[in-house]
Amino acid sequence: MNIMERIYRSLFNKEIPIKVRDRFSIASGLLDKTFLREEIEEARQACAEITDLEALELAARYRNKLPYLVHQFQLMVRLAETIPESRHEFVNSKDRRFTGVFYVLLSGMRTFIKLVKGFFLLRKQNV
Amino acid sequence: MFDVVIVGSGASGVAAALSLSKKGIFPVLIDAGLKPPSDPPIEENFYDYCERNDCFSQVIGRNYEGLSNLERNRIPVPAKLTSPKIRFVTERAAELSPVIENNYNLIQSFARGGLGNAWGAGLYKYTDRDLEDFPVKEKDLEPWYKRLSGEIGISGENDDLTPYFGRDDHLQPPLRLSINAAHLLKRFRRKKSRLQKKGVFIGRPRLGVLSEEKDGRKPCDYRNLEFWEPVLSYIYSPAMTLEKLIRSNKIRYLSGLLVQRWDRRKENIIVQARSIDNGQSSTFSCKRLILAAGAVNSARLALSSRNDYRTRLTLLDNPALQFPLVLPGRIGRRLEREAFGLTQLNMIYEREADKKLYQGSILEVTSPSRAEFFGSFPLSARDNLKMIRMMLPALMVMQMFFPIGRKEGALLSLEESGKLKIQGSGRRVEDKIIGEILKIMRAIGAFSHPFLVIHVPEGHGIHYAGTLPMGKDPDGPYMCETNGELWGEPGVFVVDGSVFPVLPAKNFSFAVMANAMRIACNVACSLKE
Numbered sequence: 115m116n117i118m119e120r121i122y123r124s125l126f127n128k129e130i131p132i133k134v135r136d137r138f139s140i141a142s143g144l145l146d147k148t149f150l151r152e153e154i155e156e157a158r159q160a161c162a163e164i165t166d167l168e169a170l171e172l173a174a175r176y177r178n179k180l181p182y183l184v185h186q187f188q189l190m191v192r193l194a195e196t197i198p199e200s201r202h203e204f205v206n207s208k209d210r211r212f213t214g215v216f217y218v219l220l221s222g223m224r225t226f227i228k229l230v231k232g233f234f235l236l237r238k239q240n241v
Numbered sequence: 242m243f244d245v246v247i248v249g250s251g252a253s254g255v256a257a258a259l260s261l262s263k264k265g266i267f268p269v270l271i272d273a274g275l276k277p278p279s280d281p282p283i284e285e286n287f288y289d290y291c292e293r294n295d296c297f298s299q300v301i302g303r304n305y306e307g308l309s310n311l312e313r314n315r316i317p318v319p320a321k322l323t324s325p326k327i328r329f330v331t332e333r334a335a336e337l338s339p340v341i342e343n344n345y346n347l348i349q350s351f352a353r354g355g356l357g358n359a360w361g362a363g364l365y366k367y368t369d370r371d372l373e374d375f376p377v378k379e380k381d382l383e384p385w386y387k388r389l390s391g392e393i394g395i396s397g398e399n400d401d402l403t404p405y406f407g408r409d410d411h412l413q414p415p416l417r418l419s420i421n422a423a424h425l426l427k428r429f430r431r432k433k434s435r436l437q438k439k440g441v442f443i444g445r446p447r448l449g450v451l452s453e454e455k456d457g458r459k460p461c462d463y464r465n466l467e468f469w470e471p472v473l474s475y476i477y478s479p480a481m482t483l484e485k486l487i488r489s490n491k492i493r494y495l496s497g498l499l500v501q502r503w504d505r506r507k508e509n510i511i512v513q514a515r516s517i518d519n520g521q522s523s524t525f526s527c528k529r530l531i532l533a534a535g536a537v538n539s540a541r542l543a544l545s546s547r548n549d550y551r552t553r554l555t556l557l558d559n560p561a562l563q564f565p566l567v568l569p570g571r572i573g574r575r576l577e578r579e580a581f582g583l584t585q586l587n588m589i590y591e592r593e594a595d596k597k598l599y600q601g602s603i604l605e606v607t608s609p610s611r612a613e614f615f616g617s618f619p620l621s622a623r624d625n626l627k628m629i630r631m632m633l634p635a636l637m638v639m640q641m642f643f644p645i646g647r648k649e650g651a652l653l654s655l656e657e658s659g660k661l662k663i664q665g666s667g668r669r670v671e672d673k674i675i676g677e678i679l680k681i682m683r684a685i686g687a688f689s690h691p692f693l694v695i696h697v698p699e700g701h702g703i704h705y706a707g708t709l710p711m712g713k714d715p716d717g718p719y720m721c722e723t724n725g726e727l728w729g730e731p732g733v734f735v736v737d738g739s740v741f742p743v744l745p746a747k748n749f750s751f752a753v754m755a756n757a758m759r760i761a762c763n764v765a766c767s768l769k770e
């Protein structure tokens with residue numbers, strides 16, 4: 115799996131749709147120009163060695179590191195939203211009060227664990 | 242030889258043209274005039290549309306232009322200005338008016354109708370209290386407020402905010418409130434007397450947004466299209482008045498031209514322009530010249546016409562903060578798909594400590610792309626997605642504007658290279674004020690945290706003013722008389738925000754338009770004399 119496929123999977127836990135993949139490649143090509151070559155290389159290298167990209171991205175975001183990786187996650191979310199199959203990931207179309215509150219609490223805890231893991235991974239990578 | 246030439250078709254330019262045409266004078270309006278793309282509009286609710294269709298070209302754009310805020314090291318512009326069909330509003334600005342910005346973030350428009358194509362249409366009268374440092378009073382603007390209201394169609398209510406917004410007996414009924422906004426208003430009304438003692442007032446905004454049909458324009462139909470369509474019949478934009486004036490032959494509209502300077506030949510004013518497509522020059526001779534190119538570009542014209550590369554002019558813009566507000570009771574609820582995606586409520590905070598008035602617009606966030614909020618949550622990527630789904634139905638944003646005086650402004654000058662230089666003032670709203678506002682919001686059931694409050698970058702208040710201020714006794718080449726005439730430049734008048742000596746916290750365009758009509762009416766009278 116390449117980085118793009120792995121980012122999509124870590125966000126949505128499924129295979130990247132072809133449309134999103136194609137658009138991501140084009141968009142990435144356009145936006146990569148605004149990054150330094152070293153920034154791109156550094157992110158690629160980190161991704162090659164680490165499996166949990168979600169933890170890595172989170173810690174990088176908090177530490178202002180690996181800007182290219184953080185950006186690639188944002189780009190993926192922007193592109194994924196535009197296809198009808200993904201809309202339910204973004205829009206809550208039913209009242210789910212208790213699930214909602216539960217998710218918020220759970221997400222906080224999950225993020226905390228990911229953050230600790232991410233910091234450890236960043237250290238391991240020497241980033 | 243023309244009687245009157247107006248530069249610029251934004252809110253101020255069309256208001257001046259309207260006023261002149263009412264007096265039987267039909268001006269020439271010269272404008273860069275970039276147009277919106279001619280893509281077909283979305284005809285249904287935005288959410289229904291996106292569920293049934295691939296909305297890539299509407300949201301991102303065929304050339305991926307909607308992703309410009311993701312460029313590295315870019316200060317993001319308001320999301321609406323990146324929307325594929327709306328981005329024409331700020332297109333080619335860097336090329337047509339190059340600017341060196343130091344700690345400043347200018348947003349300029351060279352569009353037909355100017356920045357008003359993208360505005361939120363919050364249209365507020367400046368009352369005598371706002372006009373304290375102006376050489377004009379509310380009574381001087383009142384007749385023009387009335388005429389403008391008739392032209393635009395303003396919805397709102399005479400409520401707790403009337404002492405600040407002024408009474409208006411011709412308002413259309415206010416728009417339907419979103420569920421979130423209705424909650425906040427209810428909470429405020431329950432605690433009204435206590436909050437009002439602390440100087441807090443909440444009520445309905447005055448919007449150039451129709452709740453009832455007017456002159457063939459349909460009322461708001463709550464489809465959340467505000468971020469995606471440049472022309473919505475219910476949101477007034479200056480381009481509407483422009484089209485009407487062109488259709489009825491009340492103005493001669495020359496687009497595709499960038500005015501560069503003016504000179505004088507005896508009594509006449511010679512306006513020099515070049516084509517924005519092929520650079521070809523043209524000149525226009527007129528008796529009166531009206532500058533309505535926006536406070537920055539009118540200042541540019543004044544400086545370049547005098548070959549002045551030394552003077553530094555004051556440039557004002559309202560400092561602003563954005564407060565994300567969470568209504569806990571709405572977490573996990575169904576997203577409100579049938580809403581008006583802009584200002585729902587206004588808050589006025591009359592602060593005891595400094596006796597100043599601050600104004601907040603509480604906005605519904607149902608219109609922007611959901612993914613736009615992805616980076617706003619502090620959680621992991623997958624958890625942020627959950628937040629988008631569960632938390633966004635409970636989210637509103639308050640954009641709070643602060644007044645600004647002349648000493649706090651940025652500085653603008655012209656370089657010999659033709660570039661403008663803007664030096665930001667580096668001012669920042671005090672943390673103490675943020676704390677006070679958060680406390681007020683908590684009292685009405687909306688929660689946030691200082692860590693989440695966004696300091697809007699200097700220049701992104703998008704209320705540019707103060708470069709050529711009017712005063713009772715102007716005494717310098719970059720000041721205007723009360724009638725808008727530029728000092729030492731007979732026949733040259735300024736009608737945009739440039740002439741405002743200070744900026745109160747209110748969105749200023751309605752006052753700018755009324756003042757432009759007042760000045761243009763004087764121009765018409767002077768011509769007839």
Ligand SMILES: Cc1cc2nc3c(=O)[nH]c(=O)nc-3n(C[C@H](O)[C@H](O)[C@H](O)COP(=O)(O)OP(=O)(O)OC[C@H]3O[C@@H](n4cnc5c(N)ncnc54)[C@H](O)[C@@H]3O)c2cc1C
Pocket residue numbers: 248249250251252253254271272273274275319321322348349350351352353354355356357358359360361362363364498499500501533534535536538539703704705737738748749750751753
């Ligand atoms: C997202 C957004 C939301 C906003 N919301 C509100 C709101 O709710 N309420 C409010 O009051 N204000 C709001 N504003 C601000 C408001 O839109 C502007 O302040 C107002 O429209 C400015 O009008 P103007 O006539 O001064 O200039 P502009 O709108 O900047 O127009 C300038 C015009 O001059 C022309 N021009 C410039 N230079 C030249 C030249 N050299 N030669 C030829 N033509 C030239 C341009 O083509 C353009 O037509 C908002 C703005 C934005 C972007």
